[in-house]
Amino acid sequence: MAVIRGSSDRSVLVLTSLSSGPKHGYALIKDIDAFAGVTLGPGTLYGAIAKLEQAGLVEALPGEGRRKPYRITAQGAADLRAQLEQSQTISTVGLGRLAESGAG
Amino acid sequence: MGAAVRVVLASYPMWWKERYGAETAELTEDLLADDSVRYLQVLVNLAVGSALAWAHYRRPDRRPQFAGTPWGPVPDGGHRDIFGNRGLSPRSLEQLEPGETVLGVIDGWQGSPFLASYPLTLLLLIIIFSGSDLVLHAGLRYTTFQLVPLVVLLAVCLVAKIVTSSCPIAIAVTSNGLAIFRMRTFTRRSDAIVRRLPAAPPAVVRTGASRVRIDLGDGTYWVLMKSLPLIRWMGGHPGGMSEQTYPA
Numbered sequence: 574m575a576v577i578r579g580s581s582d583r584s585v586l587v588l589t590s591l592s593s594g595p596k597h598g599y600a601l602i603k604d605i606d607a608f609a610g611v612t613l614g615p616g617t618l619y620g621a622i623a624k625l626e627q628a629g630l631v632e633a634l635p636g637e638g639r640r641k642p643y644r645i646t647a648q649g650a651a652d653l654r655a656q657l658e659q660s661q662t663i664s665t666v667g668l669g670r671l672a673e674s675g676a677g
Numbered sequence: 678m679g680a681a682v683r684v685v686l687a688s689y690p691m692w693w694k695e696r697y698g699a700e701t702a703e704l705t706e707d708l709l710a711d712d713s714v715r716y717l718q719v720l721v722n723l724a725v726g727s728a729l730a731w732a733h734y735r736r737p738d739r740r741p742q743f744a745g746t747p748w749g750p751v752p753d754g755g756h757r758d759i760f761g762n763r764g765l766s767p768r769s770l771e772q773l774e775p776g777e778t779v780l781g782v783i784d785g786w787q788g789s790p791f792l793a794s795y796p797l798t799l800l801l802l803i804i805i806f807s808g809s810d811l812v813l814h815a816g817l818r819y820t821t822f823q824l825v826p827l828v829v830l831l832a833v834c835l836v837a838k839i840v841t842s843s844c845p846i847a848i849a850v851t852s853n854g855l856a857i858f859r860m861r862t863f864t865r866r867s868d869a870i871v872r873r874l875p876a877a878p879p880a881v882v883r884t885g886a887s888r889v890r891i892d893l894g895d896g897t898y899w900v901l902m903k904s905l906p907l908i909r910w911m912g913g914h915p916g917g918m919s920e921q922t923y924p925a
Binding site: 597602613619620623638639640 | 693697699703704707714718721727
């Protein structure tokens with residue numbers, strides 16, 4: 574089963590956020606809110622992190638106190654790149670067709 | 678953090694709480710301290726997360742996995758039972774050697790489990806017979822005819838248990854190699870404490886349908902296994918560990 578399903582998938586949002594460097598939960602939520610306008614809650618965030626960690630796409634780093642930062646793995650970066658490139662292709666085709674038909 | 682949030686956090690699966698519980702609680706406190714986030718919003722999100730954790734997310738695989746580190750077996754004494762099977766003398770968890778750590782444990786049974794379980798069964802029978810006698814014949818004394826055979830059988834089985842060294846054991850891989858521990862030294866089901874196991878040379882441990890043959894330097898040992906994780910672990914051995922029935 575694919576861990577990443579679409580560009581709006583929480584997994585993609587988490588991986589995109591981690592692609593700029595390791596972050597802990599609170600920093601992830603704030604970053605995702607800033608670049609995607611999506612506010613994740615603690616339950617859904619750690620659901621996404623659990624999936625990604627079990628798939629080997631992110632890994633936990635030793636943290637201070639109860640906060641544990643996560644970073645994207647090489648596999649995670651490759652999967653994210655593939656997903657974003659696919660999304661980009663679909664976006665380009667979709668926008669082009671809308672422009673051609675005048676519907677957009 | 679309110680009581681409702683604590684209740685919802687407690688509703689997560691145990692493996693989740695062990696792995697993500699502290700982080701989730703920390704993040705929840707951070708979010709609740711943030712004026713832009715509503716308490717109810719966080720509460721509902723945690724409840725959804727709990728439902729998803731129960732429904733969809735896999736428990737991390739705790740079955741033994743091969744880490745690729747070769748290890749050597751550490752025989753800890755041995756004996757031959759009345760059936761000619763060789764057994765290992767189990768040690769207690771307190772008898773770890775200096776610097777030795779337990780990497781993984783798989784439950785098992787050494788010797789003849791039916792002999793080991795007989796005393797307990799007979800003890801149960803004695804209690805049942807005793808109880809039924811008291812119920813059906815209230816006021817009658819428990820006769821010597823009823824009691825003596827059971828006590829003799831119990832004594833015989835207890836002796837047989839000792840002679841055959843039948844006992845529940847835990848096969849553990851420690852940092853020094855293979856070791857056999859008395860099961861009662863572990864407080865939880867051994868399946869639950871299986872952690873990463875290093876690679877085992879195929880010649881050292883082989884699995885049968887219900888018994889495991891352990892080929893150590895000083896002989897071959899047979900151990901009855903009850904644990905499916907071990908069978909799966911053996912099946913996944915990169916060295917192509919072969920299954921065999923008992924006796925080989």
